[in-house]
Amino acid sequence: MNKNLSKSQIEELIMDIENKTKLIIPPIKCQGIKTKLVSWIKDNLSTLKFDRWLEPFMGSGVVGFNVRPHYAIFADTNIHLINFYNAIKNGEITPSIARSFLESESIKLAKSGQKYYNEVRERFNSNFKSLDFLFLNRSCFNGMIRFNRYGKFNVPFGHKPNRFSKAYITKIVNQIDYISQAVKLLDWQFVCQDFRETLKKLSKNDFIYCDPPYLGRHVDYFDSWNDEDEKDLFNILNKSNSKYILSTWHSNQFRSNKEIEKYNKQNIQTKEHFYHVGASEKNRNAMTEALILNYLLPKQKIDYTIRSGVQLQIMEPKSSYKARK
Ligand SMILES: C[S@@+](CC[C@H](N)C(=O)[O-])C[C@H]1O[C@@H](n2cnc3c(N)ncnc32)[C@H](O)[C@@H]1O
Numbered sequence: 001m002n003k004n005l006s007k008s009q010i011e012e013l014i015m016d017i018e019n020k021t022k023l024i025i026p027p028i029k030c031q032g033i034k035t036k037l038v039s040w041i042k043d044n045l046s047t048l049k050f051d052r053w054l055e056p057f058m059g060s061g062v063v064g065f066n067v068r069p070h071y072a073i074f075a076d077t078n079i080h081l082i083n084f085y086n087a088i089k090n091g092e093i094t095p096s097i098a099r100s101f102l103e104s105e106s107i108k109l110a111k112s113g114q115k116y117y118n119e120v121r122e123r124f125n126s127n128f129k130s131l132d133f134l135f136l137n138r139s140c141f142n143g144m145i146r147f148n149r150y151g152k153f154n155v156p157f158g159h160k161p162n163r164f165s166k167a168y169i170t171k172i173v174n175q176i177d178y179i180s181q182a183v184k185l186l187d188w189q190f191v192c193q194d195f196r197e198t199l200k201k202l203s204k205n206d207f208i209y210c211d212p213p214y215l216g217r218h219v220d221y222f223d224s225w226n227d228e229d230e231k232d233l234f235n236i237l238n239k240s241n242s243k244y245i246l247s248t249w250h251s252n253q254f255r256s257n258k259e260i261e262k263y264n265k266q267n268i269q270t271k272e273h274f275y276h277v278g279a280s281e282k283n284r285n286a287m288t289e290a291l292i293l294n295y296l297l298p299k300q301k302i303d304y305t306i307r308s309g310v311q312l313q314i315m316e317p318k319s320s321y322k323a324r325k
Pocket of ligand 1: 196214
């Protein structure tokens, strides 16, 4: 420690470091949430300057919320996500409104469990209120967001009637508070629209962070992805003069992602990531995540061995392959 610094200067430095390393967790979770990749994504943004942050597939919004751009468009085809953030923006949901709502709902959930969860789910499916969406998202199975083909939320109860402890409610309220503060200070727009619309008028001063659904995964009312979407996104990104990062997967122990091949002129960074299947520690599966960048940071080099997942499997014996950290 530098002995010439005063106590208050040291405290200020510590606060600064804490703020820089603190991870903002959004109030609404979704499958595919990139919480674990945020710091890697931020490292790949480095000190790049841009005027507009465009996030056409916001999901939980965890990436943009942590980047904290001055001007941002967060878009998604799921209207309930967008309504939730607009309700915070227009003051319909405040930290204290959310606290009293969750406190009163927690008593009913603790008393009637699944029966009450189903009641709220029915209520949400008839009036689509954002606070009910929050309640369901935080008490359903695995914090999933899934809608049937009629646009009705259909995730079952997470079987934790005492889910909303005092500490848990405070945590959610603090997450809402962060967004309430941010939308007062910064210019953040939340828009329900298709990515083709969000990426219509691009300029070289825009930065695009794309995290589309993966081809061949579960399809639902709001969240589907087909070959045409995949092709359209590629064409838009390819033609644009904005900088972008596209999140996708590179490979797992069984397969590699062929969709990456069309981006083979870009800078592809990979990182191995472990996830658990079920509760057992033994069932740890590795997945190699990829970030596709259309720019190169000063210290980055293009790693030609990872340009195509498919090539990689042919060229290298599997055991010798180590993703870059
Ligand atoms: C993988 S998730 C994004 C996850 C997000 N990056 C996070 O960390 O939480 C993909 C999102 O894209 C949305 N989506 C699906 N198809 C879309 C489309 N055609 N245009 C815009 N958004 C779409 C889904 O509703 C979903 O929220």
